[in-house]
Amino acid sequence: MTDVTTLQQEIATEQQHVDRVYARVDELRQAAAHAEREGYRQASVGNFGALVERDAFVFHAARRRYLLDAEHEGLVFGRLDMHGGASFHVGRLGVRDEDAQPMVVDWRAPAAAAFYQATAAEPRGVIRRRMIQSSGVKVTGIEDDLLDPEAAPEQMRVVGDGALLASLSKATGHGMRDIVATIQREQDQAIRSPGGGVTIVSGGPGTGKTAVALHRAAYLLYSDRNRFAGGGILVVGPSTVFVEYIASVLPSLGEESATLRSLGTLVPGWSATRTDPGPVAAIKGSLRMRRVLERASHDAVPDGPTSLRLLYRGTLLQLDRSQLDRIRTRALPRGARRNEVRRVGFNGIFDALWAQAQERRIPGLKKADFEGELAGREDFRTFVKGWWPRLRARHVLAWLADPARLRRYADGLLTPAEVRLLTGSFHPEEPTISDIALLDELDAVLGRPAQSARQKRSQFEVAQGVYELSTSTERARAARAAATSRPDDYREYAHVVVDESQDVSPMQWRMLGRRGRLASWTVVGDPAQTAWTGDPDELDQSRDRALGTRARNLYTLTTNYRNSAEIFEVAAAEIRTIAPDLPLPTAVRSTGVPPVALTVPTESLQATVRSAVADQLGEVEGTVGVITAVPRVGEVAGWLADLHDPRLQVVTSLQAKGMEYDAVVLVAPSEIRAGGAAGVRTLYVALSRATQRLVTVEVSD
Numbered sequence: 001m002t003d004v005t006t007l008q009q010e011i012a013t014e015q016q017h018v019d020r021v022y023a024r025v026d027e028l029r030q031a032a033a034h035a036e037r038e039g040y041r042q043a044s045v046g047n048f049g050a051l052v053e054r055d056a057f058v059f060h061a062a063r064r065r066y067l068l069d070a071e072h073e074g075l076v077f078g079r080l081d082m083h084g085g086a087s088f089h090v091g092r093l094g095v096r097d098e099d100a101q102p103m104v105v106d107w108r109a110p111a112a113a114a115f116y117q118a119t120a121a122e123p124r125g126v127i128r129r130r131m132i133q134s135s136g137v138k139v140t141g142i143e144d145d146l147l148d149p150e151a152a153p154e155q156m157r158v159v160g161d162g163a164l165l166a167s168l169s170k171a172t173g174h175g176m177r178d179i180v181a182t183i184q185r186e187q188d189q190a191i192r193s194p195g196g197g198v199t200i201v202s203g204g205p206g207t208g209k210t211a212v213a214l215h216r217a218a219y220l221l222y223s224d225r226n227r228f229a230g231g232g233i234l235v236v237g238p239s240t241v242f243v244e245y246i247a248s249v250l251p252s253l254g255e256e257s258a259t260l261r262s263l264g265t266l267v268p269g270w271s272a273t274r275t276d277p278g279p280v281a282a283i284k285g286s287l288r289m290r291r292v293l294e295r296a297s298h299d300a301v302p303d304g305p306t307s308l309r310l311l312y313r314g315t316l317l318q319l320d321r322s323q324l325d326r327i328r329t330r331a332l333p334r335g336a337r338r339n340e341v342r343r344v345g346f347n348g349i350f351d352a353l354w355a356q357a358q359e360r361r362i363p364g365l366k367k368a369d370f371e372g373e374l375a376g377r378e379d380f381r382t383f384v385k386g387w388w389p390r391l392r393a394r395h396v397l398a399w400l401a402d403p404a405r406l407r408r409y410a411d412g413l414l415t416p417a418e419v420r421l422l423t424g425s426f427h428p429e430e431p432t433i434s435d436i437a438l439l440d441e442l443d444a445v446l447g448r449p450a451q452s453a454r455q456k457r458s459q460f461e462v463a464q465g466v467y468e469l470s471t472s473t474e475r476a477r478a479a480r481a482a483a484t485s486r487p488d489d490y491r492e493y494a495h496v497v498v499d500e501s502q503d504v505s506p507m508q509w510r511m512l513g514r515r516g517r518l519a520s521w522t523v524v525g526d527p528a529q530t531a532w533t534g535d536p537d538e539l540d541q542s543r544d545r546a547l548g549t550r551a552r553n554l555y556t557l558t559t560n561y562r563n564s565a566e567i568f569e570v571a572a573a574e575i576r577t578i579a580p581d582l583p584l585p586t587a588v589r590s591t592g593v594p595p596v597a598l599t600v601p602t603e604s605l606q607a608t609v610r611s612a613v614a615d616q617l618g619e620v621e622g623t624v625g626v627i628t629a630v631p632r633v634g635e636v637a638g639w640l641a642d643l644h645d646p647r648l649q650v651v652t653s654l655q656a657k658g659m660e661y662d663a664v665v666l667v668a669p670s671e672i673r674a675g676g677a678a679g680v681r682t683l684y685v686a687l688s689r690a691t692q693r694l695v696t697v698e699v700s701d
C-alpha cells in the first residue's frame with residue numbers, strides 16, 4: 001500500500017504537467033481557430049490561386065482544431081521513466097511546447113511502444129511505467145509498475161497497483177470504450193503489426209480482439225496517413241447492433257476516417273438486419289450459389305416480350321420465343337456479364353431480322369439503312385428494352401422467390417432438400433444479411449454498362465470535400481471526415497478490418513474480397529464462436545482466396561478481460577462439451593458473485609424473465625442484455641416493452657456476437673443450443689457477454 005501523502009504528492013506532480021499540457025493545447029486550439037479566421041480574411045484579397053491556398057489552409061486548421069477538441073478528455077494517461085534519467089509522457093495526441101519539445105508523445109508513435117510492451121523480464125530501458133487516471137482535466141489516480149528496480153534512483157517513488165483491473169470493473173455504457181491507456185503487451189504487438197500483408201488475431205471471448213482491431217485501425221492511420229486515410233480503411237462487423245456498439249471507439253481516438261459497416265450494409269442501398277435460419281444461411285453462403293446466380297442472371301426476363309413482330313416496309317418480320325432464347329444464349333456464354341454485352345444481344349436481333357429481310361427480298365434493302373431505321377423506331381426500342389433491360393441485382397434476386405425458377409437454376413447444384421429449404425426464403429424488398437452477399441455477387445455477375453465519362457473533379461474543389469464555394473459547416477464536416485468523399489460504390493480500400501471473422505460465409509468472403517483487392521487486412525476472430533454450419537473446408541478456401549497470397553502475421557490473445565472468472569467458467573463448461581481440449585483464455589477478474597441458473601415451467605417464463613431483468617437493472621449500474629434464440633426475440637421484447645430503460649437491450653443470440661453487457665439474462669438457453677455443434681458455439685457466445693452478472697432462465701418442459 002502506498003501512503004496517502006506520497007500518492008497526493010505524486011498526483012500533484014503529474015497535475016502540474018497535465019495543466020501545462022492543457023494550457024498548451026488551448027494555445028494551439030486558438031492558433032488553429034485564428035488560422036481558420038485568417039484564411040477567411042484572405043477571401044477578400046482573392047485571385048483564384050490565393051483562394052485555393054486559403055481553403056486548403058482552412059481545411060487543415062479545422063482538422064487540427066477538431067483533433068484538439070476530440071482528444072481533450074484524459075489526454076495524458078501515461079509516463080515512462082527511462083534509464084539515464086529521461087522521462088516522457090504518453091497520451092492520446094502528440095503535443096509539443098513552443099520550442100518544439102515533446103510534452104506528450106502520441107500513443108501510436110514508436111517511442112510510446114515501450115509503454116505497452118516493456119515488462120519486468122524485458123524492461124526495454126524503462127525503469128518505471130506510470131498510468132495516470134483523470135476525470136476531465138483533473139488527475140485522479142496513479143498506478144505504477146516498477147520494471148527495473150535495480151536501476152531505480154533512490155528518490156523514485158512507486159504508487160498504486162492494478163490500473164488494468166480498476167479500469168475493467170468500471171460500468172459499461174452503451175458503446176464500447178477505447179482501451180488506449182491500458183493496452184496489454186500481447187495486444188500491443190498485434191496493434192503495431194506491420195501495415196502490409198494480413199494480420200490475423202485470434203483469441204477466446206473477451207480477449208480484446210475487437211479492441212485490438214479498432215486500435216490497429218487508428219495506429220495505421222497514424223503510421224501512414226497518406227496511404228490509409230487516402231485509400232480508406234473499411235471495418236466490417238457482423239451486425240448493425242454491433243457496429244453501433246463499436247462506433248464511438250475510433251472517434252474517441254481522434255479518428256473518423258474509417259468506414260464502419262455490418263455485413264448487411266456493405267452494399268450501397270441496403271440495410272439488412274434479418275437473419276436466415278442456420279441451415280438456410282449455410283446454403284446461401286455456399287459457393288455453389290455462384291453458379292445458381294449466374295444461371296439466373298442469364299435467364300429470360302419474367303414478363304419480358306416472348307416474340308417480336310415488326311412490319312418493315314410492308315413485310316412482316318418476326319422472331320419467336322425459341323429464336324429469341326437462342327440469340328440470348330449465344331450472346332451470353334458462361335462468364336459473360338449481361339449488362340456489359342447488351343450490344344451483342346441487340347446485334348443478334350439485327351442479324352436475325354436482317355437475314356429474314358434478305359430472304360423476303362424487300363426491294364432496295366441496304367443493311368445500314370435497315371439498322372438505322374429499326375433503331376429509330378419506337379416499337380423496336382420498346383421491344384429491346386423489355387427483352388434485354390439493364391438488370392439490377394435486386395431484380396434477379398427476386399426471380400429466386402419464384403419456386404419454378406429457383407428449381408431450374410439450382411438443378412444439379414443443390415439437393416432437392418436444399419431447394420425446399422430455400423423456397424420461400426427470398427423476400428425481394430427485405431433481404432436477409434446472407435442475401436446481401438448474393439446481391440453483391442449478382443452485381444459483379446451482371447456487370448455494369450459502360451460508364452458515362454467519369455465526373456470531372458470540380459476546379460473549385462481544393463481538398464477532398466472542400467470547395468471554393470463551401471460554407472464553414474461544410475469545411476468542418478470535411479475536416480472531420482478527412483478523406484471520405486468517395487462515391488457510394490467505392491470498392492478498393494487500402495485496408496480492410498474484419499471482426500468476428502469466424503462467421504463470415506464463403507459468399508461473404510467473396511463480397512469482402514472485392515472490396516480489398518489492393519488492401520492489406522486485419523482479420524480477427526475465434527473459430528470456437530462460429531455459428532457456421534456449412535462446409536468448413538469451403539470456408540477456409542474462400543477466406544484464403546479473399547486474402548490472397550499476402551504474407552500472414554499471426555497473433556493469439558490469451559487473457560479474457562470481459563467476463564468475471566465465475567461467468568467465464570459457465571461459458572467454458574458449455575464449449576468443453578464439444579471441444580474438451582480447446583485452449584481457453586484466462587479470465588483475470590473475480591467478482592465473487594456466481595451466475596444464477598433458474599429453471600421454470602413455460603407458463604412462468606415471462607414473469608421470471610421480467611423479474612430477473614428488473615433485478616439486474618437494480619444490481620448493475622450499466623447495461624443489461626437479454627439474449628434469446630432468434631425466433632423468440634419479438635415475444636421477449638414484448639414482455640419487457642414497458643420497462644423503458646435505455647440501459648436494457650433485447651437481442652438474438654446472433655446479434656449478441658461481439659456485444660458486451662454488465663448483466664445478461666439468457667432466456668431458454670436450450671433453444672439456442674438446439675441444432676448441434678453450431679448451437680453450442682452460439683450459446684458459448686451468449687454466455688460470455690456479461691462483465692458482472694449472468695442469469696439463465698431455462699424452461700423445464
Ligand SMILES: Nc1ncnc2c1ncn2[C@@H]1O[C@H](COP(=O)(O)OP(=O)(O)OP(=O)(O)O)[C@@H](O)[C@H]1O
Pocket residue numbers: 164167168176177178179182183184187203204205206207208209210211212526561562657658659660688
Ligand atoms: N487492455 C485492456 N484494457 C482494458 N480493457 C480491455 C483491454 N482489453 C480488452 N478490454 C475490454 O475487454 C472487453 C472485451 O474486449 P473485446 O470486445 O475487444 O473482446 P473480443 O475478443 O472481441 O471478444 P468476443 O470475441 O467475445 O466478442 C471490452 O470491454 C474491452 O474494452
